[in-house]
Amino acid sequence: MSSIEIFLIILLVVFINSNNGFHNIIGKKKITAPIALQSKLRSNGEENLINQYEQELSALLGSVRQRRDVVESKTGEETDVNKIVNFLEAFSAKNQDNNKNRKLSDGCWKLVYTSSPGTNSPIQRTFTAIEKVAIFQYVNVADASQSFLTGKDNSKLPDVSNIVCFFLGENKTPIARLRVTALASTVEQPLVTPRKGDGKIFGLNIFGVSKSTPPRNAEERIDFAFQEALFEFRDLPFTIPYPVPFKLLGDEAKGWIDNTYVSQKFRIARGNKGTLFLLERVDASVDPAAAFAVSKQTNKKIALPSFINKKQKKKRRVAIIFPAQLSTEDDYLELSETIEKLSQSTIKCYPTPLKRFDWPIGLIPSFFSKEYITGTLKPTEALSFYLKKVDEAVSSAMKELGDDSMDAELILVGHSIGGWIARAWLSEWSDSSIRSKVTTLITLGSPHQSPPSKSMFVKFDQTRGLLNHINLNYPGAHESGVSYYSVIGNQVAGDLNVFNPESLLAYFSYIFLAGDGKVAGDGIIPIETSTLTGATDVVIEGIRHSNFVPTITDSIKLPVQWYGSDDAVNQWLKYIL
Numbered sequence: 001m002s003s004i005e006i007f008l009i010i011l012l013v014v015f016i017n018s019n020n021g022f023h024n025i026i027g028k029k030k031i032t033a034p035i036a037l038q039s040k041l042r043s044n045g046e047e048n049l050i051n052q053y054e055q056e057l058s059a060l061l062g063s064v065r066q067r068r069d070v071v072e073s074k075t076g077e078e079t080d081v082n083k084i085v086n087f088l089e090a091f092s093a094k095n096q097d098n099n100k101n102r103k104l105s106d107g108c109w110k111l112v113y114t115s116s117p118g119t120n121s122p123i124q125r126t127f128t129a130i131e132k133v134a135i136f137q138y139v140n141v142a143d144a145s146q147s148f149l150t151g152k153d154n155s156k157l158p159d160v161s162n163i164v165c166f167f168l169g170e171n172k173t174p175i176a177r178l179r180v181t182a183l184a185s186t187v188e189q190p191l192v193t194p195r196k197g198d199g200k201i202f203g204l205n206i207f208g209v210s211k212s213t214p215p216r217n218a219e220e221r222i223d224f225a226f227q228e229a230l231f232e233f234r235d236l237p238f239t240i241p242y243p244v245p246f247k248l249l250g251d252e253a254k255g256w257i258d259n260t261y262v263s264q265k266f267r268i269a270r271g272n273k274g275t276l277f278l279l280e281r282v283d284a285s286v287d288p289a290a291a292f293a294v295s296k297q298t299n300k301k302i303a304l305p306s307f308i309n310k311k312q313k314k315k316r317r318v319a320i321i322f323p324a325q326l327s328t329e330d331d332y333l334e335l336s337e338t339i340e341k342l343s344q345s346t347i348k349c350y351p352t353p354l355k356r357f358d359w360p361i362g363l364i365p366s367f368f369s370k371e372y373i374t375g376t377l378k379p380t381e382a383l384s385f386y387l388k389k390v391d392e393a394v395s396s397a398m399k400e401l402g403d404d405s406m407d408a409e410l411i412l413v414g415h416s417i418g419g420w421i422a423r424a425w426l427s428e429w430s431d432s433s434i435r436s437k438v439t440t441l442i443t444l445g446s447p448h449q450s451p452p453s454k455s456m457f458v459k460f461d462q463t464r465g466l467l468n469h470i471n472l473n474y475p476g477a478h479e480s481g482v483s484y485y486s487v488i489g490n491q492v493a494g495d496l497n498v499f500n501p502e503s504l505l506a507y508f509s510y511i512f513l514a515g516d517g518k519v520a521g522d523g524i525i526p527i528e529t530s531t532l533t534g535a536t537d538v539v540i541e542g543i544r545h546s547n548f549v550p551t552i553t554d555s556i557k558l559p560v561q562w563y564g565s566d567d568a569v570n571q572w573l574k575y576i577l
Contacts, residue, residue, distance in 0.1 A: 050091060053084050054265050055483055055536040055575070057278075081113060085261075085268055085278065092261040092268075093216060102142045102186070102219070104262040108290045111135045113278035132167040136293040137279060141184050141222060146294070148181045149227060158184040158191070160224050160257075163293040174292035176233045182224035182255075192225045195254035195272065210251075210272045215258045226253045234292070286315070316404045317343075318397045319411040320390060321351040322418030322425070326550040329353045332415070335564035339413075342566070342573055347411065348400075350393040352418075356552065358385055366464075375465040379424035382466060386421060387429045394434060410434070411576055412441040415563065416525070416545065417463075419446025419486070420470055426482070427474040435479070440576050442485045444563035445525045445545050448532045452515045460512060477534030484535035487563060487572045489522035489543035522562075536575070543568045 138161040140147040149157040161181040168175045185192035196212055215221040231240040246253040257277075261268035269277045284290040319339055321332045329351045336349035362385030371377045380387065398405040414422035422441055430438075450467055451460075461468065477484035494507035494517040502523060510526040511517035519526045524545035531537055540563075547562040548555040561568065 050088070050263075051477055051484075051534045052536050053087060054263065055485070057081070057084055057266060058483075058575075081278070082115075085276065088261045088266075089268060104264065105222075105259050105267060106139050106142045108282050108284050108294050109137045109139065109267055109279035110282045110290070111137065111277060112280045113276075115276040132172065134165045134167070134289045134293075136163045136165065136282070136290060137161070138163060138294050139184075139222075141186060148179070148296070149183060158186070158189060159227075160184045160222060165289045165293050167289070172289070174234060174289055176231065177292060178229075178231050179293075180226060180229040182226045185223040185225075187218045187221070190223075192223045192254065194223045194256065195251040210255070211274060212272075215256075216260075220258045220260060221256055222259070223256045224254065315407045315409050316401050317347045317409045317411060318394075318401070319347050319349045319413050320393050320397070320422075321349060322390065322412065322414035322422045323352055323354055324416030324418055324546065324550075326356075326359050327354070327415070327418075327548075327555070328356055328550075331548055331550070331555050332564075335413075335415075335569075338564060338566060338569050339573065342569055343577060346577070348397070349413075350397045352386070352389045352393050353396075354386065354389050356550075358389065362386065372464050375461050375468075377463070377465045378469050379421065379466055380429055382464075383421060383424070387425050390425050390429075394430075408437055410438045412438060413444065414442070414446055415444045416446060419443025420448055420467055423474060423478070424466075424470050427470075427478050438479070438482055440483045440485070441479075442487060442572060442576070443530070443532070443535075444487050444572075445489060445522045445530065446486065447513055447525050447529045448486065449514075449529045451513060462512070476532055483575070484532060485538055485572065485575055486530050486532045486535045487538045487540060488525065488527050488530035489540050489545070489563070489568075490520045490527060491542050491544055491561075492523035493520050494518050494526070538572055538575070540568055540571050 140156075141158045141160070144156040144158045147156040147159045148161055149159045151157050159181050161179055163180075164178040165174050166176045166178075167173060183191055185194075194212075195210065226246050229241070233239070255272045257269045257271050259267060259269050265281055267279045267281070269279065271277065282290040284294050319336075321336065323329070323332060332351040336351055339347055339349050363382070366372050366377060366382040369377070369382075371381070394410070397410075398408065401408055412422040412426060414420070420443070422443065426435060426438055426441060447467070448471070450471065492502055492506045494510040495503040496507055496517070497503050506521065506523045507517035509524050510519050510521060510529075513529045514526040516526075516528075519528060521527050521530075522543060522545040527539065542561055543565065544558075544560045544562050547558045547560050547564065549558065563569070563572075
């Protein structure tokens, strides 16, 4: 037997005897990545926290984009990731929609986190330290049309494939893959007799002990039996099959996974050898490695989507900035430059082109309306001048992008009242074709909450119904598919201290907005008022509401740190990079 055949057999054995072929994904760089949940969980009920927890996971795993960067947790180690996983699993157990979960489980998933109970193969511990590979799991259970397996009648069979993609060069061009495919079996379509063995060979735990414990919910479990394993190359007209007798391996060619939590973004699974897996959904239409992983074969050669062999065209990202009250486009030129600089020019900024006199000309008509007096103003009427200017910014961005505008991603950045105006523009004003491009909405020191109902100031609605209209019709993180973030500073504590003008000003601003002046905030907006149900609340130390004061001509610059300062931008920009 040649050295290459020995190598491939060892590689296959490693994958067969791990939970789903995944174990101890360890590289030169081990990321423990403790995550400090900066936000206070103020929303009502667990369901409102799901989006926030997933966004926290995204932030933690955002840098985990390379094979060697998979997060690993050892048994008993209490990490923020484990706590979030435990919450999501508990929530899923109480709020399961089995039919929906089965459909969501299908697709291509990238392994980004694994725990190890300490019973894994020593061979695998060494082998998985190789760099420049990515590990995927491709699930075709609810819909088997894209399966690798075909039955005797040429019908597609449900399957689960564990795929290792190997890259070449700095551009990580996929050149080969190891694919191990198993027949999948569920309670609705039982095709595999579940394994019963414990994985011991002659009484020894050579490959780890397998469990035969029943699932907490039978709908969550996928039993599987490995059917084929191939080493496949991109540019070579042949494949190398593994000379491993699956049928002779009996239960050792079988296993199971329990999908204990499934969403559009993440899947949490537990395998028959006790390992926890966190997988992130990937889009094979834009990810070359994922496309390579799921591609089928033609004439013994992997048929890749055409875009892989071409220079990849990255989606263009555009940030539309929504100014604060009485502010102008010029007030946000420095913020735009900072975002573009810190994003390494991957984000192009377009401040809304408001001029100073747009405000009085646009607002004065509403001051004399019945709706102003009764506190029932609507954004599309009272703020139409502002919303039209936003459209101009978006139009300028799309025009400048040209053909690339079709795949553009829009990021909305709102400062102060610009935050809730951004919510109104997105949900009530924008065209559906533009709305579909919005991926993220970030607010900086924005007052999202009305004064508490028991506050004596509840009748003093400074927005004259505008904010109530938005919260009533488009509450919280209203748009599905859009990630919402609410950023707030906590530098200034309100206080009735005549010797501290900043705290005194903050006290009166806070008491009108939150009903309590002795709280913390950015000097204008208190933390409590900035929270938004379903959004990730990000509290930043040491920043104030603004570094400028609007005047009838040019704004007066203030020597303070605010949301647009480099350090502050670094802290909230990471959520979208």
